[in-house]
Amino acid sequence: MDRFLSMEVFVTAVESGSFTVSATLLKMTPSMISKHISALEKRLGTPLLQRTTRRQHLTEAGQAYYEQCKQIMVHVAAAEAGVEAMSSHPKGMLRVSASVWFGSLTLAPLACDYLKVYPEVNLQLSLTDRYVDIVDEGYDVAIRIGNLADSSLIARKLSMFEVAICASPDYLQQYGIPQTPEDLLQHQCLGFSNWHSQGGWKQISPYLNISSALRFESDNSQALRVAAVKGLGIILTPRALLKADIEAGRLIELLPDYTPTARPIHAVYPRNRQSQPKLTTFVDYLISAFSETA
Template sequence: MDRLLSIEVFVTVVELGSFSAAANVFDITPAMVSRHVTSLEAQLGGTLLARTTRSMKLTELGDNYYKNCKHILGLLNDANAGAEAMTSKPRGNLKVSASLGFGALELAPKIAQYLKLFPEVNIELSLTDRYVDIIEEGFDVAIRIGELKDSSLKARKIANFELIMCASPEYLQEHGTPQTPEELIDHECLEFTSWASNGGWHLIGKTKSNKVPRFIANNGHALRFAALDAIGLILQPKGLLKADLASGQLVEILKAYAPKPRPVYAVYPSEKHLAPKLSSFVDFLSNSFNNQ
């Protein structure tokens, strides 16, 4: 059997804790995973994993062998990354994580443009508002909004994220135009579910109220439709509302009180060599967002 593959399978079994999980990673059967481990044990003349029907545990030999194999695979990955970085043409698979709103609205169109320019790159985009551990979950790059926590990851600023306040002309004609944040307490303010207790309208300085919002949603597009139908005021990303502003269907309000723009970063593992597919993607995003 391919010894390097057997080592990769063994390391995966140890890290995932089961033969079945490792089998899914390599798209083989659990029986084939067992054959890989057994082959290594035969070559080494000892047991790597003490196995029963209910549990699996590294032996002393297995623990030492796992640590050495993990180090060797890391060196091999570095060597492959360095060789790939020396080639000039981006190619291969790129796994990208981003938040739901920014990812669908701002990032997805940029990805489509990038794919046209680099036909040998394939991108898998995963959108979620939870915090993603890009190392543990196997992402090449994550797009994150706001100041970053201390991390061993590298980060590059690619854009600014702006929130703006708007309302339809019909709403303003009926209810008046607020001139200060204090006046927001007298208006219907459409609420975004994911806002923290000190986020959203409170960033503007809106006084807290016991009034129940008429419409709450976890999707910016849903709030946009409500604003267009004069249900209330909306606070959402500029990218979502700019077409409606241009057409006059929405009017920006309280511009002087808008939240300070937040930086948008591309975050990726701290490696010695960036593969062309990753470096070209980050470069493209930075140039594209900053030149629009």
């Protein structure tokens, strides 16, 4: 078997956590995924993965081998990028990372439009609310929200990220309208669990501590939006997610004087990939699309 392909299969299996998911991503059968990993284990003379019916775990040797394989794949990608840069038109696989709400609501439609313009580009969009190391994990570009820490990555501003504080008319009729952040302590609030590290409701006031008394909490913004529309409580979430509900009157904006300040949205990517036509055209396309809607 092709040793490099087997290494790619192994890395994909580790990161996806499933032979079935890996098979879908690589357009193989699960049995072929298993054969590639078995071939590596036979060549190396040691198990790399321990599998049960529910989970798979890296062995100590597997962890070390995985880290080395990742580095090899990064170097190969850089070499291919140098060759691709000599091409006059975009082509090849573009791997993009974004948060769940932004990726599904805003980025996915723009990515589809981009692919129609550039038919030789294939795009893999990964949506997660965890921090992604795009170099170590092999992404070409990531969409980041908020002020960026100093790094070696190139950052290009796309737009501004705004949030809104809202509740349904039914909820407000039953519980009243809060006038200050402190009033929220007497209300039912909804919590986005992935925002705890960014302050959560303390974005409104550093003295507001309601995290232990949240009426409903989820790591999915859409689930919270549904809860707010159904009158379960007050929501703090991206304005773009609530725009249609606000315009239709299903949600009413609250506390406008206390809404957190808008933060920038950037596309970030490694410097060694900035000459890739598929990457530069994609980022330019996003900048253009956002400028038209500003």
